[in-house]
Amino acid sequence: MAANQGGRTRRRLSTQERREQLLSVGARLFSESPYDDVWIEQVAEIAGVSRGLLYHYFPTKRDFFAAVVERESERMLRMTAAVPGVPVREQLADGLDTFLEYVRTHAHGYRAFHRADAAGDQAVRRVYQRALAAQERQILAALAADPEFGPAFEERPEVRLAVRGWLAFTTAVCLEWLRGTELSREQVRELCARALLGVLAP
Numbered sequence: 001m002a003a004n005q006g007g008r009t010r011r012r013l014s015t016q017e018r019r020e021q022l023l024s025v026g027a028r029l030f031s032e033s034p035y036d037d038v039w040i041e042q043v044a045e046i047a048g049v050s051r052g053l054l055y056h057y058f059p060t061k062r063d064f065f066a067a068v069v070e071r072e073s074e075r076m077l078r079m080t081a082a083v084p085g086v087p088v089r090e091q092l093a094d095g096l097d098t099f100l101e102y103v104r105t106h107a108h109g110y111r112a113f114h115r116a117d118a119a120g121d122q123a124v125r126r127v128y129q130r131a132l133a134a135q136e137r138q139i140l141a142a143l144a145a146d147p148e149f150g151p152a153f154e155e156r157p158e159v160r161l162a163v164r165g166w167l168a169f170t171t172a173v174c175l176e177w178l179r180g181t182e183l184s185r186e187q188v189r190e191l192c193a194r195a196l197l198g199v200l201a202p
Helices: 015-032 040-047 051-057 061-079 088-105 107-118 122-144 159-180 185-200
Strands: 002-005 008-011
Touching: 015 040, 015 051, 015 061, 015 107, 040 051, 040 061, 061 088, 061 107, 061 122, 088 107, 088 159, 088 185, 107 122, 107 159, 122 159, 159 185
Parallel strands: none
Antiparallel strands: 002 008
16 A cells, blocks of 8 residues: 655555665665765665664664675575586586676675675674675585586695685676676676686696
8 A cells, every 4th residue: 555745655565575675775875885884864765764664674784784795695696506417517607697697687786795895894794704605615515516626626625715716706807897897798707707617727
């Protein structure tokens, strides 16, 4: 049911819809400004809700930003999950295509996610670091189960560090791509794929 207050029409959203709306607003604001420069009042005003309602969903600004970061982490993990039984080399291009489409269509969320690393709040940074660790574990698990790359885990302990470095490289490339480089999505995909295969090469 819609309510009209002061000329502004508001649609009554379900609990989940409202939470998603608030997280989307937060992702946009946090992607455009540092953590300390975003005010809860801004989020409430843009979303058309009271501060009290916002605090009902997220008791503190830290909780709110952590929820933004966790939502983006969960999205990325779901969209980049390996397909069991399919060699990593075969599904790498498709996986990167899916990931880059996510980056393009959820640019605000992706930027906000990586802004967490620069947040002065240590609790927020820990949420970000846990999310990165989950991405790393997902990639390492796929590689360990792969017939081609799996044996390297026993013989090359540096593989874990190489994957961590590749994640940092891919993040830097994607953030630069979002700023408007001349590279197409296909070129970015090939660049990231060659980089991963390169660090895994014996």
